[in-house]
Amino acid sequence: MNTAALIRLILRRDRVWQPLWIVLVTLFVATTVATIRQLLPAPEARLHYVNEVAANPVILLMQGPAYGDSLGAVAAQQRGAATMIFAALASVILLVKHTRSDEEQGRRELVGSAAVGRHAPLTAALTVVLGANLVLAALIAMVGVSADLPLAGSLAWGLMAASGGWAGAALAAVAVQMTQSARLAGAWAFTVFFGAYLVRGVSDVGGPGMEWLGWLMPSGWILRAHAFGGEQWWVFMPVAAFVTALIMVAYVLSARRDIAAGLVPPRPGPAHAPKSLRGPLGLAWRTHRGMALAWIAGAAFIGAAIGLGGQTAIETFGRSGALDFWAERTGTDDPTEIFFRLVVYKLAMYSVSLYAIMTVLRLRGDEATELLLAGPVSRARWVASHLVFALGVPVAVLVTAGLGLSLGSGDVAGGLAITTLLLPAIWVMAGIAVAAFGLFRRAGAVVGWTALVLAIAVEVGWEVGLLSDAFFMVSPLAHVHYSTLADPGPGTLLGLTLVAAGFTATGLYGLRRRDLTV
Amino acid sequence: MPDVVRIHQLTKNFGRVRALDGLDMTVREGEVHGFLGPNGAGKSTTLRILLGLLRKDAGEARLLGGDPWADAVELHRRLAYVPGDVTLWPSLSGGEVIDLLGRLRGGTDAKRRDELIERFALDPRKKARTYSKGNRQKVALVAALASQVELLLLDEPTSGLDPLMEAVFREVITEERRAGRTVLLSSHILAEVEALCDRVSIIRDGRIVEAGTLAQLRHLTRISITAELARVPADGLPHVHDLNTDGGRVRFQADSDHIGEVLARLTQYGVRDITAQPPTLEELFMRHYR
Numbered sequence: 001m002n003t004a005a006l007i008r009l010i011l012r013r014d015r016v017w018q019p020l021w022i023v024l025v026t027l028f029v030a031t032t033v034a035t036i037r038q039l040l041p042a043p044e045a046r047l048h049y050v051n052e053v054a055a056n057p058v059i060l061l062m063q064g065p066a067y068g069d070s071l072g073a074v075a076a077q078q079r080g081a082a083t084m085i086f087a088a089l090a091s092v093i094l095l096v097k098h099t100r101s102d103e104e105q106g107r108r109e110l111v112g113s114a115a116v117g118r119h120a121p122l123t124a125a126l127t128v129v130l131g132a133n134l135v136l137a138a139l140i141a142m143v144g145v146s147a148d149l150p151l152a153g154s155l156a157w158g159l160m161a162a163s164g165g166w167a168g169a170a171l172a173a174v175a176v177q178m179t180q181s182a183r184l185a186g187a188w189a190f191t192v193f194f195g196a197y198l199v200r201g202v203s204d205v206g207g208p209g210m211e212w213l214g215w216l217m218p219s220g221w222i223l224r225a226h227a228f229g230g231e232q233w234w235v236f237m238p239v240a241a242f243v244t245a246l247i248m249v250a251y252v253l254s255a256r257r258d259i260a261a262g263l264v265p266p267r268p269g270p271a272h273a274p275k276s277l278r279g280p281l282g283l284a285w286r287t288h289r290g291m292a293l294a295w296i297a298g299a300a301f302i303g304a305a306i307g308l309g310g311q312t313a314i315e316t317f318g319r320s321g322a323l324d325f326w327a328e329r330t331g332t333d334d335p336t337e338i339f340f341r342l343v344v345y346k347l348a349m350y351s352v353s354l355y356a357i358m359t360v361l362r363l364r365g366d367e368a369t370e371l372l373l374a375g376p377v378s379r380a381r382w383v384a385s386h387l388v389f390a391l392g393v394p395v396a397v398l399v400t401a402g403l404g405l406s407l408g409s410g411d412v413a414g415g416l417a418i419t420t421l422l423l424p425a426i427w428v429m430a431g432i433a434v435a436a437f438g439l440f441r442r443a444g445a446v447v448g449w450t451a452l453v454l455a456i457a458v459e460v461g462w463e464v465g466l467l468s469d470a471f472f473m474v475s476p477l478a479h480v481h482y483s484t485l486a487d488p489g490p491g492t493l494l495g496l497t498l499v500a501a502g503f504t505a506t507g508l509y510g511l512r513r514r515d516l517t518v
Numbered sequence: 519m520p521d522v523v524r525i526h527q528l529t530k531n532f533g534r535v536r537a538l539d540g541l542d543m544t545v546r547e548g549e550v551h552g553f554l555g556p557n558g559a560g561k562s563t564t565l566r567i568l569l570g571l572l573r574k575d576a577g578e579a580r581l582l583g584g585d586p587w588a589d590a591v592e593l594h595r596r597l598a599y600v601p602g603d604v605t606l607w608p609s610l611s612g613g614e615v616i617d618l619l620g621r622l623r624g625g626t627d628a629k630r631r632d633e634l635i636e637r638f639a640l641d642p643r644k645k646a647r648t649y650s651k652g653n654r655q656k657v658a659l660v661a662a663l664a665s666q667v668e669l670l671l672l673d674e675p676t677s678g679l680d681p682l683m684e685a686v687f688r689e690v691i692t693e694e695r696r697a698g699r700t701v702l703l704s705s706h707i708l709a710e711v712e713a714l715c716d717r718v719s720i721i722r723d724g725r726i727v728e729a730g731t732l733a734q735l736r737h738l739t740r741i742s743i744t745a746e747l748a749r750v751p752a753d754g755l756p757h758v759h760d761l762n763t764d765g766g767r768v769r770f771q772a773d774s775d776h777i778g779e780v781l782a783r784l785t786q787y788g789v790r791d792i793t794a795q796p797p798t799l800e801e802l803f804m805r806h807y808r
Contacts, residue, residue, distance in 0.1 A: 104647065279621070374601070375619060377591065516571045
């Protein structure tokens, strides 16, 4: 058995990403605990917050209920589910990368011809990903303890995050047996996980009568570990059983199929191209359409959920006084308004920036660049065909979300204003990725993602009072921020748009001058 | 006749590695030009510079009368390219890729497209992700051959094809030559080049070490001779190399320029039987790589 050698290979190939995602999730936990300590230091304020959470369907849907009013319990309520989802996402990506992607690109064949067992690649990938989540659990527990939180709760939080990762990895292990496309396998696994998470949310919103629904879902068991609120350790038993069962299914399926094949046979495509596929733009549409439609649908769902159910709850919460500190920090005298803007901003800004950067970076992996650019297609036209989606789909996503927000209040202009305001800043983030891709070739991804992480870090640093206003204003995010620091008038928005255009032009200029290597 | 490709002292570095080191090459209109060399000699780099994908560091490169870097888009309307390592869009079917590439160049001849798909035994309905290397190559070949262009740039186009398909490829290229199309065929399959090409350029470590028609190249080199002799020449022969004696049987290489002299000397030893072979392309090629 050469599984050990394959494990070393995976660790070598992921020597940057693997530690990075673990550290990022751990830092996320650390900053959350610090923020809550800063914002809700008094027990009465926390109790108030917990009561509001129980009455707020959006928070129940997206984050889950609070299982106590201690500092730890509030932090775990706010960010416990997010750490679990993030761990699941990272685990799905890594597991697919080391199983189906290797098969799709023919590397698996090379490995399979060597003296390794038939299941060795799957075993190696599972070992690394399950192990990484164990490390994550330990680190989160250590962060909790070092922030003077109780050991039991910290450990439970760590196990919640790791359980999310384990469940994601196990779902991915099954998905990669089914389809030949790595991208599709990853999308399936994560969608199933996230879908189950939302069903759990429905159960939490629905009250005691709906409780059974939550118990049907693995993510329901995980959240019911009651971190910092009288831990229920036994919930990790069904999680372990669920993960074990899925992994067994994956091995059984893997034994029944050929290498590089999937259980679901690929459907034949058309023998002739449709009329729409006649140039770079038609090609880009084929590349981006699935992702674009999924994001627009997601925006419609979340926008409508907040618009219909959440707004009143958010307003009640804003008036409760729990947010007075926040209102002071962000320089407003209307905590209600600021909290609503905050929720929308946090949901839209980060996720749509993520979409835009991800879409720009598809340029780097555009599989058949050489074939396309050997035809009469200029580099600028090729990049532009992808930018139509990287810059245009955010418009559609934010307009959809804005319309969803206005469903409850009927204030269409207000709903649209609060979301579309963010566009120029998102374009700047995408522009940075374009510039990096054009100028530096391979480093494009690192620069693009680092810019987003830095922007978020600076924002959080300013929110907890570590960084000055002037420092925060360097970030494009500050200029469309929910606080009164931002002055998103036409001048600001035009300025940001010009900065984005400048970055994009820089990228195009760099790309026109450099070698194009595939 | 105008030159389709003219390259003079072309140089390209990748970091500290010098990929092309003063390369000179000319491809004339209407010829099938073989571009011979082992992996890593600089064949693909040369083709990518001609396509404007890579930027030259020094020297001169002209393609169809234009500058391959500055006039890339205009020039690409007049040529088609088959990369050495064909990657396609995984979610598109082979037929879709062929149509897309054809439409980019302003439309394909539908009859020619279907005929080529038939001859290369390609299933155009399969998704690109499920094609083998040979089938991906066929998709790129059909797309290139079905387009009405002046110049075909082919980078080791048969490296994934089976012998049957290689035969089809040779037939098609022969037809293309008859139709007056110019082909630059990079290859390391010597038999293919020998069968198809009018002229050949041999590249080694980023420069051309030999160029010309096969007849010209042969003239510059040696002829292998095997002979049965009555007496063995004890102290060797002038203008002869690699002399091998086995009883009365000798085998050697003779300089082409001195073949008359060599034969005259040989008759002095009592020739009972003799065969002379012109050098194969393989021998020409190996001479530069030994």
